Amino acid sequence: MFLFEEPVCASCQKKIEGNEEVYVKLVSPKRRGMTGVKAWLRNEGVFYCKISHGG
Secondary structure, three states: OOOOOEEOOOOOEEOOOOOOEEEOOOOOOOOOOOOHHHHHHHOOOOOEEEHHHOO
């Protein structure tokens, strides 16, 4: 059992693979010294794959 779901594109629902170029929409954190970057992205970010973003 996984603690976290794998990230998916918010537009097309494609699974985001490791080492894939993605675009992430997120709000700047209130606190300084954020150490859990992957957890922060997973909890606060909205992922878009390169194709859906148009980049």
